[in-house]
Amino acid sequence: MSNVGMRTLFHLALSPQSRLVRLVLGEKRMEAHLRAEPIWDRREEFLAINPAGEVPVLVEDDGTTIAGATPIAEYLEEVCPEPPLLHGDPAERAEIRRLVAWFDRKFDREVTELLVGEKVLKRFLGIGEPSSEAIRAGHANILIHLDYIGWLAERRAWLAGDRFSLADVAAATHLSCVDYLGDVPWERNAEAKDWYARVKSRPSFRPLLADHVSGLRPAKHYADLDF
Amino acid sequence: MSNVGMRTLFHLALSPQSRLVRLVLGEKRMEAHLRAEPIWDRREEFLAINPAGEVPVLVEDDGTTIAGATPIAEYLEEVCPEPPLLHGDPAERAEIRRLVAWFDRKFDREVTELLVGEKVLKRFLGIGEPSSEAIRAGHANILIHLDYIGWLAERRAWLAGDRFSLADVAAATHLSCVDYLGDVPWERNAEAKDWYARVKSRPSFRPLLADHVSGLRPAKHYADLDF
Structure with a gap:
């Protein structure tokens, strides 16, 4: 590793899971050297680090x-631990983790994979054209998810409760990847949009808004804090 | 809830995620009232508890x-916390969590969904016949996963290190559901088989081996500790 004494994050710009780690690092003001990993190349060196062949992977300077x-x-x-993103008592932490799992699994499967996966990842993996059926399903599913986010945001200051938490990070990073493609119908739910505007304006979010994937221009409003 | 003063676990017998919680409860000698939840009925009462409509869901007697x-x-x-299933320092805990995520996501997608999902869940959901293509893929993928488990078990006492952990629980519960169908080719990897025999003989595992899904007889060797 060339960056001795430095934490390295293997990531991809439009991977919500990678973005989640970047946001956590940003919130905690921890530095890391970002290294884009073209997982579709299945580099042997990278597979030795993570046999799952997926990003994100964090490597500490001691090799951990x-x-x-x-x-x-x-x-x-x-x-x-500071500032905490998994705070509160065990029940509050469980609610944060429930929502993280919701976005990491359910939103991922029902929206991100069908839109970002079909439109972006498939191209890099070289496994054919986007499926218009999948994309249609992704567009339909995101409406339900926006309404659920809006429902939560109407009842709580942040998605899991009074404080900004890993649940907001998970939700916002998935949405941000879909938003890069211009596929979030923000007019659908004003509460969800307002919540996202609040996350988007956090300093930790700024690097994500500066991302540019080669050959794929972000939607016009993508980096706009007043979208 | 009829069982006042008692923890309730909404579960399904052949859901590896539900089995994971049952094993954790068993290892920690915590009691819970098990309640089978037919998620395909999408009961309104259950959706109010978990809008994702999935099992497992744990309800504490105070309503948490x-x-x-x-x-x-x-x-x-x-x-x-006792006995710990996520033990060690942050790096050791991270290795346990990496493997839990491996089975919860990768094994689930590449094996469990293609075998248990196609053969069992599809029937209950009433969404058509099992896909023979999916089942073939599941049979091919499980070989790689057995080899990975064997590779880990050859190098470590348990999958994540010196001690039995949540990683062993996650791996064994996925395998146990596939094994109920008789779809684990144990002859493939002796180390993986030996590791599974050790998990299978733990007292916490016994209730899982007594499971019988109506209309679906377990494989002959399913409950056999000397398979």
Whole structure:
């Protein structure tokens, strides 16, 4: 590794799981060298680090390696508890983790994979054209998810309760990838839009808004805080 | 709820995620009233408890509700730390969590969904016949996963290190559901088989081996500790 003495994050710009780790690092003001990993190349060196062949992977300067968004987030919370992103008593932490799992699994499967996966990842993987059926399903499913976010945001200051938490990070990073493609119908739910505007304006979010994937221009309003 | 003063776990017998929670409860000697939830009926009362409509869901006697296998496992570890299933320093805990995520996501997608999902869940959901293509893929994928388990078990006492952990629980519960169908080719990897025999003989595993899904007889060797 060329960056001795520095934490390295193997990531991809439009991977919500990678973005989740970048946001956690940003919130905790921890630095890391970002290294884009073209997972479709299945580099042997990278597979030796993470046999799952997926990003994100965090490598500490002592060689400690942590793979997967949730394991990395839990790890960072343990080594750097302030500011907390998994706060409260066990029941409050469980509610945060429930919502993280909701976005990491359900939103991922019902929206992100069908839109970002079809339109972006499939191209890099070279596994054919986007399926218009999948994209249609993704567009339909996102409406339900926006309404659920709006429902939560109407009842709570942040998605899991009174404080900004890993639940907001998970939700916002998935939405931000879909938003890069211009596929979030913000007019659908004013509460969800207002919540996203609040996350988007956090300093930790700024680097995500500066992302540019080669050959794929972000939607016009993507980096606009007043969208 | 009829069982006042008692923890309730909404579950399904062949859901590996539900089994994970049952094993964690068993290891920690915590009691819970098990309630089979036919998620395909989408009962309104259940959707009010968990809008994702999925099992497992744990309801404490004070009404605290926790949804999702990993959130429940993390919660149980916090309220009942002994015996620990997420032990060690942050890096060791990260390795346990990496493997839990491996089975919860990768094994689930590449094996469990293609075998248990196609053969069992599809029938209950009434969404058509099992896809023979999916089942073929599941049979091919499980070989790679057995080899990975064997590779880990050859190098470590348990999958994540020196001690039995949530990683062993996650791996064994997925395998146990596939094994109910008789679809684990144990002859493939002796180390993986030996590791599974050790998990299978734990007292916490016994209730899982007694499971019988109506209309679906378990494979002959399913409950056999000397398979």
